[in-house]
Amino acid sequence: MSPSKSDEIKASALELIGNTPIVALDRLYQGPGRILAKCEFMNPGGSIKCRSALYMIQTARKNGDLKPGSPVVEVTSGNQGCGLAVVCAVLGHPLTLTMSKGNSVQRAIHMEALGAKCVRVPQVEGTYGKVTLADVEVAESEGLRIVEETGAFLVNQFHNDANVTSHYESTGPEIWRQTGGHVDAFIATVGTAGTFTGTSKFLKEMNPELQSFVVEPEGSEPIKGAPITKVCHLLQGSGYGAVPSLFKFEYMDGTISVTDEEAIYYKKLVGEKEGLYVGYTSGANVAAAVKLLNSGKLPKNAWVVTMLNDTGLKYTPVPEELTK
Template sequence: MKYAKNILETIGNTPLVQLNSVTKEIDALVLAKVETFNPGNSVKDRMALKMIEDAEADGRLKPGGTIIEGTSGNTGMGLALAAIVKGYKCIFVISDKQSKEKMDILRAVGAEVIVCPTNVEPEDPRSYYSVSKRLGAETPNSWYVNQYDNPSNAIAHYEQTGPEIWEQTEGKITHFVVGVGTGGTVSGTAKFLKEQNPDIKIWGVDTYGSVFKKYHETGVFDENEIYPYITEGIGEDILPKNVDFSLIDGFTKVTDKDAAVYTRKIAKEEGIFVGNSAGSAIKGLLQLKEHFTKDDVVVVLFHDHGSRYVGKMFNDDWMRDRGFLEEEIKTAADLINNHKERVLVSAQTEELISHAIERMKEYKISQLPVKDVNGFVGSVDETDLLHHYISDKNIANKPIKEIMGKPYPIVKKTAKIDEISKLISKENEAVLVDLENGNHHIITKYDIISAI
């Protein structure tokens, strides 16, 4: 009989799958190393088990111990599966930009999950780097994994991922393209492949807000490049020891929007349901297309599974809120499509200014059209209210008509976006849309910005 003695024996030997649609602009044969076939649905299963086994061997991890790690989710999953089989506890520290699905999955496999803010410096005591280190120092009988600097991370890919790709391509691979985060996958795989054939080119995919590309090209760690980004699993605001820049031939950067859009394309055009970093990898691959010829064999690695991003890249509302959805917006009707079911919030001329202030706070809006029995006759916005309040603290009990500005222009549903944008200025904060049924809706500067 053929069977695995436990789930850990199913790690590795993931398939290479030819890509046909999303890479049609590229002449070369493009093969995806689909790491979602690992039991934890990501490439991180490989190094998670290797790091645990090496820690067991040298006594860093003792029987009944607690595994502590800062993770974006996938390493935590791999560590948790191994911990279940081997009898360890897990505490994982994760940043709040990671998907809810990742957090829920980690809790589902028995881990304690601590969520930390993303938008803080790595040295900040609230960062997930700092919190995981502190827990490692404070928790009895614990082992802090530190995947960023743990050499077992890269060794796992030197021993497994590299040899698998070499064997599966019969040594014909010419390029390896992969997103770079902790650096273990790219460095370990690259080291093995270049030992077999030094001419194999290794390309790292980076994201905007990360330091890798510029550091590789200039040797400068530019803190001005560091800012929050949405893409998960790749890019860093630190330089992990596992990133061996000498093995990487070059980097290309991919935007958050392109990463999200191409993640969805892979699912719809190839039938491969993978995560956000795979979208980055494919867009990066397309950005590098001039480097490939028809005789090349290009392997691109897909890190993790799309199920961890159902509430994000695979959710239309999430995509639309960030301006990532590829929708053609031409008219007023298109601009209000996302919120057309909401009732227009307005105020009456005789209402007190305090009512307008409360309404703005309740609905989290910055402006209100003002009506009387004849229709729209004025408007108020938060800037005007602030200026009036500073000059007169008793303003709250005055009627709105005493401070209201001009009424907002009214356009038809068919009005073009360029026509509408010209109507919005410092003096005029919004435009009303006539819905032709006696109702109106509002278009603000935010709607215009979101559309472009």
Template sequence: MKYAKNILETIGDTPMVKMNALVKDVDALILAKYETFNPGNSVKDRMALKMIEDAEADGRLQPGGTIIEGTSGNTGMGLALVAIVKGYKLICVMADKQSKEKMDILRAVGAKVMVCPTNVEPDDPRSYYSVSKRLAEETPNSWYVNQYDNPSNAKAHYESTGPEIWEQTEGKITHFIVGVGTGGTISGVGKYLKEKNPNIKIWGVDTYGSVFKKYHETGVFDENEIYSYITEGIGEDILPKNVDFSIIDGFVKVTDKDAAVYTQRLAKEEGMFLGNSAGAAIKGVLQLKENFTKDDVVVVLFHDHGSRYVGKMFNDDWMRERGFLEADVSTAKDLLETHKNKSLVTVKTEELVSHAIERMRTHNISQMPVTDSEGFVGSVDEGALFSAFIENGKNTDTPIKAIMNGKYPELEDTVSIDAIAKQIKNGNSAVLIKSGNTFQIITKSDIINHMN
């Protein structure tokens, strides 16, 4: 009989799949190394097993010990599978930008999950790097994995992923493209492939808000490049030791929007239900297509499974809120789709400044139309309220009619977005759109969100 002795023996030997619809305009053979076939549904299973085995071999991890790691979710899943089979406890420390699905999955396989803020410096005591290290110092019989600097990470891919890609392409691979986070996959695979054929090009996919691309090109670690981003699984605000920049031929950056949109497109056009970094990776391939010829064999590695993103990239409401959903928006009526469950908030001429301030605070808005018994007669915004507050000695009992600005233009919902933009460009901070028997407001921020 043919069977695996435990789940760990099913790690590796993942398939290679030809890309079709999304790369029809690329003049090369594009193959996907499909890592979701690993038992933990990601490429990280490979290095999780290798890191634990190496730590056992040299005594860093003792029987019955506790494994501690900062993770975006996938490494945690791989570690959890190994911990279950080998009898270890696991604590995963995660940033709060990671999907709820990832956290729930880790808890489902017995891991303890601690959540830390994303938008803090790496050396901040609240960061998931710092919390992981502190827990390892405080927890008896524990081992801090540190996948970023652990050499077993890259070694796993040098020993397994790289050889598989070489054999599956019969040595014909010319380009390898992969998203870069800890750096283990690109460095391990890249080292193996370069040893087989130094002419193979190794490309890293980076995200905006990450330091990799500029550092590779200039040698400068630019802190101004660092800011919060949405894309999961790639990019860093540190330089992990596992990123061997000497092996990488170049980086390409992909926006949050493109990564999210192409994650959906992979599912809908290729039948590939994959994670966020896969969307970034295939968009990276398309951005690099001028580097390929018809005789090239390009391998792109897809890290993880789409089930971990059903509340985010595969949720149209989530996508729409961030301006990521590709939609045909040409008229005011199209734009008002984002307002369909909201009522127009107004203030009356005889109400007080204090009433307007409270209403803006309650509804989280920055301007409102002013009405009287005849209809719309003016408008009020944060600037007018601030001036009234200061000029009247912080007295907010002034009637709105004493400080209000001119009324907003009133347009039908059939007008074009360009017509609305023209009205706002002419000095109006918003316009009122008549839709049936009701009015809705379109502001500068609505137009800006549409431009995203």
């Protein structure tokens, strides 16, 4: 029997956002307990940030802050930009992104393939692949200059409540439904904190016993309250060395620190054992999940849910001239 067309045909790429599958990483980690991972790399922009892109643009259009066809600007580490490029292409908004040159060039190529313009801003502190807060601040200044010049709508992901709402209304409920309410802990890296705050809030409302943990790069752990000793790390898109304004301590039970070496090791293991090609923050999330399950802080057979934030294709080595 052929399925009805209406079930099979998506109206646009916007309907490819969210509802990502959740996979048990049973080959990588064999217990006690279990690691379940949301396949966010399957979003059309290749990352979790499609969710916030969709909500932030839809909310701005609904509120009248963004008129049909009007231009949009955002400062991005790349994944938010790719998500916005998907949404703006479908809805017909010209899009300009500013991004540090330290962020992977594949992301700029991806955004431009979707019709957006990406302004790559030279680094002032970090090196290619390692982006610091100071690097992000210069990309931000350039974004604000463009907004001033053009009057475009600034998405402002670090201060936009719709970023949190996207995860409260989509990521959290999906995890709850997919696990049948069997989730003991949630783990996430923090960039803007949209993912952590929105998802943790929803899951804790469903199960007040659930524990939520933030993953921070070792040496850059402001949420833990530790002095910043290492500003350069591999977890692009997260761990900027400052507590973001969307972060809420009330939804957090603890932090877990992960080294670059651990992120690299688990990124590789997710590929080799699970057949999933993911980026560094995904590796860090899985490393943290293993540490948490081995720590004795959770019941023995706990189920830990975490995120495979983006695809490894965003980080494959590129010719040196493209990293300049």
